[in-house]
Amino acid sequence: MKAAVITTYQALIEIGNIHKPVIKADSVLIAVHAASINPIDDILRSGAMKDTAPLTFPHVMGYDVSGLVVEVGSDVRNIKVGDAVFARPNQDDAGAIAEFARVKASELALKPDTLGHAEAASVPLAGLTAWQALITKGKLKAGAKVLIHAGSGGVGTFAIQIAKHVGAYIATTSSGRHADLVKRLGADVVIDYNTEAFDEQLSDYDLVFDMLGGDTMKRSFKVLKKGGTMISIKGQDTEGLAAQYGVRFEGFYMEPNGTMLGELGAWIDAGAVKPVIGNTFPMEQSAAAYEELANGHSVGKIVIVIR
Known part of the structure; x- marks a missing residue:
């Protein structure tokens, strides 16, 4: 699959071909439609947290994800193939700017009906x-x-x-x-x-x-x-x-939590909260998206469109 990757700390972001994530019993595989980026992505890429949160290379960039479930782990009961979901995966399952992503079922929620995938991807983290x-x-x-x-x-x-x-x-x-x-x-x-x-x-x-x-x-x-x-x-x-x-x-540091994300999604569907998106980029321009994020003046979230 295609993905936005780095091959070492402080490396430039490239679009490369890597293996799809291998599904686990407690997880699902998502066909990614959109991802969004956050300052923590670049902090991790810099190596500043390599003692507490080391990366494995090649490392797929991005955490926030929205897409369709294409495979379900053997222990998953509340999610089925075809469900539209969104999530902020844990550190081990990082890799949202890719054609496919693995997410623990406990860390995802059904995508709000009122949002498209690009908007939904801007929400989780x-x-x-x-x-x-x-x-x-x-x-x-x-x-x-x-x-x-x-x-x-x-x-x-x-x-x-x-x-x-x-x-x-x-x-x-x-x-x-x-x-x-x-x-x-x-x-x-x-x-x-x-x-x-x-x-x-x-x-x-x-x-x-x-x-x-x-x-x-x-x-x-x-x-x-x-x-x-x-x-x-x-x-x-x-x-x-x-x-x-x-x-x-x-x-504190934010903890992925599908239940909380579902509650926030209900507020979104009720019209109480709306995502604010400053700009969108195709996956091929992921490096440019991170450059915009690094300038510190973006409004709301920056979204990467995969599909």
């Missing part, structure tokens, strides 16, 4: 990250005040809509040119990070969802009220700031 940060870790409730950083990005666009559906009051940081977009998604307050200091304008917030780390994360502690919560996917509280400010801090 970013949508689950937002869901787990706000709902699972943050325990977000109606009426709570939440600051969501990077509101126009892949995770941010989902996080704003999830928080709005819960009934929260939402502030977000974004560039000025994306202010209208994040307002349409549900943001009540938009801070232009180019011209405004969010920590000077916001206070007494219940929850901060940090996707940037570094100085932005440190400054975000000032925004929280006593007893508030900071959830971060980009840093750890190595300086003990949570204790100083009297708040809770939790750093």
